[in-house]
Amino acid sequence: MYLKHRLLLGTFFLFSLQAFAQSYQRTSLGVKATIQSMNVEVQFYSPRIVRVLKSPEGVAVKRESLSVIKLPQQVPLTVSEQNNIVTLKSELSVVQLNLSTGKVAFADLSASPLFTEKDYGAQFTPIKDADNATYAVRQAFLLNKDEVIYGLGQQQNGKLNQRGQKVYLKQENTRVCIPFFQSVKGYGIFWDNYSPTTFSDNVQETSFDSEVGTCLDYYFMYGGSADGVVAQMRDLTGQAPMMPMWVYGFSQSRERYKTQFELMDVVKKYRALKIPLDGIVQDWQYWGKDNNWNAMSFDSTTFPRPQNMVDSVHNLKAHLFIVSWPGFAPQTKQYQEFKSKNMLINFDTWPPNANTKPYDVYNPQARDIYWSYLNKGVFSLGIDAWWLDSTEPDHINIKERDYDQPTFLGTYRSVHNAFPLMHTKGVYDHQRATSSAKRVILLTRSAFAGQQRYSANTWSGDVSSNWPTFKRQIPAAVNFSLTGLPYWNADIGGFFAGSFVKGGGAKNPDFQELYVRWMQFATFTPMMRSHGTDIPREIYQFGTRGDWAFDVQEKFINMRYHLLPYLYSTAWNVTHNAGSIIRSLYSSFGADKQGYENNTEFMFGPSFLVSPVTEKGSKTQSVYLPAGATWFNFWTGEKYEGGKSINQETPIEIVPLYVKAGSIIPWGPEVQYAAEKKWDNLEIRIYAGANGEFTLYEDEGDNYNYEKGAYTETTFKWDDAQRSLTILDKKGSFKGMIGGRKFNLVLVKTKNGAGNQLSKAAKVITYKGKQQVVKL
Incomplete structure (x- = not known):
């Protein structure tokens, strides 16, 4: 009996060693390991950006991305192992690699889960691509039940939230296909593959499934917000240069x-x-x-x-x-x-x-x-x-x-x-x-x-x-x-x-x-x-x-x-x-869940809420004004508190357009073409009700001298409690820039709820590039 018990214990000990004594190797960017006949590598490109590479064991992978141009930086990491889980911690994010299943999971510094693969979620199916022996590659992930995601390029499905979709990502006229999505949890995923790829999301899993790939290659980006994720994606794949003003x-x-x-x-x-x-x-x-x-x-x-x-x-x-x-x-x-x-x-x-x-x-x-x-x-x-x-x-x-x-x-x-x-x-x-x-x-x-x-x-x-x-x-x-x-x-x-x-x-x-x-x-x-x-x-x-x-x-x-x-x-x-011109309501009002799936409105820059009229013969339209802001009807000056829907009349000459309180809007002159008149006498419209800031940018209008520093920035700050506008010192210079100029400062107000009435207390000031404070 004693001998039998010892044999059972020994067998269990050997099984335990085989099941849990997986090894991993530190690399200059993170860790790598061979798990379930699969090579797995986790690479930190920055404290916020993590690359995951997987390939069949024995398959040599040397891959240069067409999209990614960022070079990985040396990121200080704390690496530990417990219960066959390797944890890598940067100053901004946490990654865990399961040495038994190959699953990679991501969390923030407070250990709140952000995103995770499924256990055994990677698949490599041998195929012939023409005469080349290679693989179809697939990775499955798990999202929270009510998690909202955006992206996939430009699809014509009429949906903002891309949950519950099965989308064949192959470029064609009217459909721009990019295997990327971002979540309202503040992260983004870029699946770095250029073959036709099926994105699928259902109650069991979320997956990318590409027709060709020698390896599975994706990037996790932790931005904390929509703007943060976009900024990380630009950091990874390149910044957008200035286009000419015209x-x-x-x-x-x-x-x-x-x-x-x-x-x-x-x-x-x-x-x-x-x-x-x-x-x-x-x-x-x-x-x-x-x-x-x-x-x-x-x-x-x-x-x-x-x-x-x-x-x-x-x-x-x-x-x-x-x-x-x-x-x-x-x-x-x-x-x-x-x-x-x-x-x-x-x-x-x-x-x-x-x-x-x-x-x-x-x-x-x-x-x-x-x-x-x-x-x-x-x-x-x-x-x-x-x-x-x-x-x-x-x-x-x-x-x-x-x-x-x-x-x-x-x-x-x-x-x-x-x-x-x-x-x-x-x-x-x-x-x-x-x-x-x-x-x-x-x-x-x-x-x-x-x-x-x-x-x-x-x-x-x-x-x-x-x-x-x-x-x-x-x-x-x-x-x-x-x-x-x-x-x-x-x-x-x-x-x-x-x-x-x-x-x-x-x-x-x-x-x-x-x-x-x-x-x-x-x-x-x-x-x-x-x-x-x-x-x-x-x-x-x-x-x-x-x-x-x-x-x-x-x-x-x-x-x-x-x-x-x-x-x-x-x-x-x-x-x-790394900003955006077209912005979702989530991008500007991340705390307001009512805007997460709003597919009829958007922000134009930081200040304007636009609700296009998309119904034939429309006479009125319901407009949702996001919580966390006060809103001005651009056409009438009427003011509304956010967090509710309102009905607006929509005669043919009106599109519902609202301006966020605290906005500072430079209003250009009437011209026949963009460069006809200098901006030497701009109207500056101020929408009171909150503190605000806006930076007016100017350069030579074309050429790339701005890359050499040939531009100016003039920052306006509105203090709502003091009813004062501070115009800071102008920064920078360029050939042909305006020296002394006039600003017509206008406080937008309501008058009997009719007409875009501008305050009669508007002030015209001369600005020569030095800080001024103006009471309005």
């Missing part, structure tokens, strides 16, 4: 201007009507017929004097976008050169039946060749901005073998989702190397993580002209911003407007209503741009002054220009402080 004005486009004379006529008409305009866009076929698709040169019949066209646009104080595609027709020189060097990806792209093929954007030499043609044929003429269309890219007559096609970095399947990132990289890097006189502007139809560093402004694609599609653009824009990319826009009125043609096109009252409401929304997005097919969208197509469809457009285009000092300063906050 691009924040109004741009006009059409599918398409057929001659240079047609394009010039549009600019001339805007100037004659005194309607503000800064950008004009030339869409496709300026190169001639489709068999010359994307030749990057102007057809001699329809664009006989392209240099004269560019110069004329500039003489009228406007700027020119030119479209460029990633695919080439066989007749072009580019196609022939790329083909001879095996730098085409062999599938059909737009247009159909033209045998057009995309170039290998993943090949640095191919990107060099692409720019050499673009520079010689177009940029050398003085073009101001690029419209990079079809950056998903379009894929015609899809066949499964198309994804087996080789690229410089592997099969097309393995890198598909990063196509827009690499394409924009090529154009941005080459223009920066060619000239610093103009800031790069890339209007692009798709995006991937990190693309903000290439000065890309992504539009929502060729969406349809109808009210449900319009409504879906709001959560699409907000989720895109919460993914970490700050610049987004949409075709005003939607792209495909054919259903309105029979009713009179731009004179069709139904289309006019949709278009005007969409323009009101666009006034409060990072780019205000009119574009579409079937119906020309220039303001004069809708009527003349005195016609409501004309007058309301003019009102909101002018408003956009009044907002330029506010918007340009907000853009500086994007570049300088």
